[in-house]
Each structure stands twice: as structure tokens, then as C-alpha cells.
Amino acid sequence: MDYVIIIFLCLAILLYFLLGGADFGAGIIELFTSPKNRSKTRKTMNQAIGPVWEANHMWLIITIVILFVAFPRIYTTMSVYLHIPLAIMLIGIIARGTAFVFRHYDAVKDQMQEVYNKIFIYSSFITPLFLGIIAGSVLSGKIDTQATDFVSAYVYSWLNWFSIAVGLFTVTLCGFLAAIYLIGESKADEDKKRFIKKAEFMNVGAVIFGAMVFTAAYFENVPLITWVFQNDVALLAVILASLSLVLLWYLLLKGKTKVLRVLAGFQVTRIQLKFKLPYLFTCS
Template sequence: MIYVVIIFLWVALLLYLVMGGADFGAGIIEMFTSNKNKSRTRKIMYNAIGPIWEANHMWLIIAIVILFVGFPVIYATMSTYLHIPLTVMLMGIIARGTALTFRNYDAVHDNMQKIYNKIFVYSSFITPLFLGIIAGSAVSGRVDPQATNFMDAYMYSWLNWFSVAIGFFTVALCGFLAAIYLIGEANDDIERKSFIRKARLMNIAAVIAGSAVFIASVKENIPLVQWVFGNIIGIAAVSAATVSLILLWYLISKGKRFIIRVLAGFQMTMILLTTTYKHYPNIIILKNGGHLSLIEDQGAEKAIQSLGIALLVGSIFILPALFYLVWSFQQKPDGESEVESH
């Protein structure tokens, strides 16, 4: 049953990266959109993310519950030594959702709408930034349970070049995902070309940020190159992601809207597979050379059994409901968005 739980954890993280990433990326795209085009971009954005934006954080909640119930030592370590970036990320999620609601449903439309807009776009940037920082910190070997001062214990565990580089890489990936999804919602060639340009820029930004990640890993003696290229799975995943990226750009020119979304999600899957396979089952690498493992540091056997059964049974209800949610939104007339743009 432990492997069922681990699979659910990995899939939950993947779905949050793909769906939540596109959601955050919509705000990032809005940040880099000119003022005269922002209103139209927002309307298209709502059509794209409307079916899933309220359900996205379900995957994060599932991942947190799995760690809390099934891997309490890992959960306690992360929430202790990475509590600062975790808090910033959670505050970003709250601020973003609140701003999105108030800027669309506020009874009075005044200058506060400008503040809501700024909160929305900035929190859309900050949240994936710190999500990536947390992921990078977990494997950076900077978490130090033996630290004797505040800075070593709670700041340098995440405030390093490698973790920050992964944070910006995550931001670029989210922007790229959103741009690809928004291409499929564009109703004319001008809008479509605009989102293609944004996708191209985010793709370039992801390449630059990804290069920075590798440079930082070498500088800080993190064996990222070995993790990615030191095994057949990593090489195959990188190759598949590269081929799919080339195919994606080819199909964009052919107007294949659905398949480019699938390919973008496939690339995120390959990236996550590449970065997690080699050091599995170690989920946190400690500064003292130790690690926390999903196998060695699992919770009580009864807890794992109960958690596995709950996840299997719950998926029977959650997944059909999610598919119905997406389907129901797709039945709306063309051009109608979930919420009105302001």
C-alpha cells in the first residue's frame, strides 16, 4: 500500500504543477501584457482557467494530507525548516484567490480594482516562485536539523542560488503553460499570434532559468547533472521532452490547439520525472549527508493502509466530478466567460 500512497503523492504534485501552474501562469501573462490589451486578455484567461481554477488547490491539499498522515517526520521537517517560504507561498495563494474574487464580484467598482489587479498578478508570480524554492530546497542539501542559529536553520535552508534558480524556472514554466493554454482560447489571429509570442518568450525564459539551475547546482556541489543524465530514465525523459517541444512548436503553426496542450502537460511530466527519479525515494536531502525517505520514514503501517484505501476510494468520486466540471464549462456558448472582465 505504501507504493499506492507514493504514486498518489507524485500524481498530486504533477497535477498541481500542470493545472495550478497554468492557473498561476495566467496571472504572469497578464503581468507582461500591455494596458490596452489587459481587459481582453483577462476575458480569454477566464475562459481558459475557469473550469479548473477553483479545483486546482485540491491537488496541493491532497499532497499535504498525504505527507501529514503518511510521512509525519518528513512533514514536520519541511514545515519547520522551510516554514518561511511555505508561509509566503500560502499567503500568495490566499491573496491571489481573494484578489481574483474581489476584482470581479465587488459590489462597488472604483480605484480598488487597480489594487486587486496588482495583488492578483504579483501573487501569481510570487506563489510559483516560492513553490519552486521549496522544491529546490528539499533536495539542495541545505536543510540542517543540527543548526544552532536562526539563519542556518530557517534562512540558508532555502535562501541559496540553487533554490532561487528553481523558483524562477518554475515561474517561467507556469507562464509557458498558460500561454500555450491561452492560444487555444484565442478567437482571432491577432490574439493567437500575441499568445504565441508570449509562449515563445516564456520558453526562452525557461531555457535561461533552467541553465541557471544547472550552473547553480555545479557551484553549490549539487549532483543535478548526475540526477538528470546519469541514468537511462533521465536521458529518455529529457529526450522525450525535447522532441515534444519541437513537435509542439510545429503543431502551433498548424493550429492544433488540443494536442499542444497535451504536449505541454507531457513536458511538465517529463521534467518532474527527470528531477525525482534518480534520488527516489529520498524526498529531503539533509546537510549532514543524511536524507528523509518515503520508504524508510513512512508512518505507522495502519496509517499507510488507511490512507491508501481512502485515496483509492476518494479518487472514485473526485476524478469523475472533476471531469464533469471541465465538461460542463465546455458546454458554455462561445465567447461566454465564467466571470466578467473589468
């Protein structure tokens, strides 16, 4: 029964990352876009995420409910000892949603539009960053429930190199997903080429920060390599992710965008399998 619940939990996390993560990634893409191209990027992005951006948080709610009902001890530990990054993440979600509404639907286009744009862009970066930091904190086992001082209990539990590396890795994955999705939403060839370059940039960043995750895990004694390479499911995910990465780059360079969304989704799914399932099954 525990495995069934864990599978539903992983599915909710995966869907939130694939859908909500791509929404966050749209703001990240805008952050790394030159000022002269931001208006075009913003227009394409608004058309793509406008109808569905709010619904994606349903998967986050499902994740929280599953943790609260099925794993109350984990829920309590996270909500108490990780309350700082959780609060920052939630503030980012609220700020991002508010800014998106005002900049997209505000009838008066004045100087406040620039304020809304900045709030949207930076909250789109901060939110997945701290989402990844929270995930890294849980994976690393750095939460010290026996700590007697504030810093050890509520700061060092998440402020470490491994958690930060996971956070940056999460940011680049969100940006990568958004770039891939926006390629399909672009009608002009110029826009498609721009998003293809962004996808390549974010994918390189994901590889670099992914390597940083393993490096930080090694130096901070997080048994990540053991989880990944001594588990059949995770090892298979590593092999498939590596092979699909080559195919993904081939399709990007050739400009064949029809299957990129599916392939990018499978790529992120395999990364989730590689990191999350071995850990969760071990804990269960």
C-alpha cells in the same frame, strides 16, 4: 508499498502543477502583457479559469495529506525549517484567490479594481516562485536540522542560488502552460498570435532558467546531473523532453494549436519525471 505512495504523491504534485500552475501562469502572463492588451488578456483568462481556479488547490491538499500521513518526518522537517517560504506561498495563494474574486465578481467597478489587479498579478508570480524555492530546498539537501542559529536553520535552507533558480524555472513553466492553454481559449486570431508569442517567450525563459538550475547545482554541489543522467527513467525523460521541445516549437511557429495543450502537458510531465522521481526513489 512505499513506491505506490510515492507514485500517488508525484501524481498529485504533477496535477497541481499542470492545473494550478496554469492558473498561476495566467497572472504571470498578465504581468508580462502590455497595458493596452491587458484587458483583452484578462477577459480571456477570466473565461478560462473562472469555473475551475479554486478546485485546483485540491491537489495541493492531497499532497500535504500524503506527506503528513506517509512521510511525517519529511512533513515535520519542511514545515519547521521551511516555514518562511511556506508562509509566503500560502499568503500568496490566499491573496491571489481573494483578489480574483473581488476583481471578477465585485458589483462596484471603482479604483479598487486596480488594487485587486496588482495583488492578483504579483501574488501569481510570488506563489509559484516560492513553490519552486521550496522544491529546490528539498532537492538540494540544504536543510540543516543541526543548525543552532536562526539564519542557518531557517533562512540559508532555502535562500540559495539553486533554490532561487528552481523558483524562477517554476515561474516560467507556469507562464508557459498558461499561454498554451489560453491559445485554445482565444477566439480571435489576434489573441491567439499574442498568446503564441507569450508561449515562445516563456519557453525561452524556461530553457534559460533550466540551464541556471544545472549551473547552480554544479557550483553548490547538488548532485542533480547524477540524478538525471545516471537514472534510466530520468534519462529517457530528458530525451523525450528534448524531442518534444522541437515538435512544440514547430507547432507554435506553424500556428497549429490543437495538440499544443497535450504536448505541453507531456513536456512538463517529463520535466517532473526528470527531476522528482530519481530523487524520491533514491530517498525511499
